[in-house]
Amino acid sequence: MSLPRIAIDAMGGDEGVRVMIDGAALARRRHDRFQFLLVGDEERIRAALEDHPNLAAASEILHAPEAIAGDEKPSKAIRRAKTTSMGMAINAVKQGKAGAAVSAGNTGALMAMSKLALRTMPGIDRPALSALLPTLGDHDVLMLDLGANTECDARNLVQFAIMGAAYFRIATGVEEPRVRLLNIGTEETKGTGELQDAATRLKEVSEDLAISFEGYVEADKINRGEVDVIVSDGFSGNIALKAVEGAARFVTDLLRRAFTSSLRSKFGFLVSRPATELLKHSLDPNNHNGAVFLGLNGVVVKSHGSATAIGVANAVALTARLLEEDLTKRIEADLARLGEESLRTGGQR
Structure with a gap:
């Protein structure tokens, strides 16, 4: 049985x-x-499909006369949604012609057009951008929000936690994800009023959901494997993500420089190559x-702009899994289990 179509x-x-096209074919x-x-x-897509008859047989082409530039402002991109490949892919999800959309284009434009076309789910005030990051544990860690919302109140953070936990269950099979709020310390008195309020609410509602709420986590523990879902406002989350990515590049560049500094270092590289290859694999985005x-009436996945065909294939596979497991309905079920009043008052019914 085929899955709903994925708009690329x-x-x-x-x-x-x-x-x-290479990624979709893979x-x-x-x-x-x-x-x-x-x-x-259409002309360029057909030319690319000549090397991939298997993909061609499973695909339909929708011609788009324009494309969104990488530096285009979201406000301008929205006005061109009906004629651009990004906008038309999202609109295909809205119209039911595709089950999900995948794009490696302008993140701000993708979020703006997705929110306008698909709207947020009932019970969700704002969508959140989420991503899985490598850890030292048995599973990746899910972080959200990573830049969609620079300011969030406690209600938003609780909703992010619910959505993130639902996504994490699908991605990893872990039935009771460990959820924490990103903060400047782990003590209960640390952080803003919004964070403390969100922590209080999550403690109260976690019993009604398959969530193990464990309080706060600091940024230096993001990749330790001690937490499954890390919840933050988009401003702090994006800074933390960029810091993690920058540290990963720093480590790999430092190792490269060290291993090429002398003949002895080059020999040491040959000896340690299996370990460095494992490191490279773990850090490869x-x-x-x-x-x-998360939080839209439809599935939209953002691929890295610099992704290789392997990266695109992995993004497509993730998209298909979210469709197969019906992420949207899972989130709706969790929200219904708590109810609107529970989210507003912190669980007092």
């Missing part, structure tokens, strides 16, 4: 059509149930590709 914005990302070879709606310049906009 073929024009997004640093490499554009070639990488997006995903199709791994999972032959995938069906696609390829949105973009292509192996954790696919940021999900």
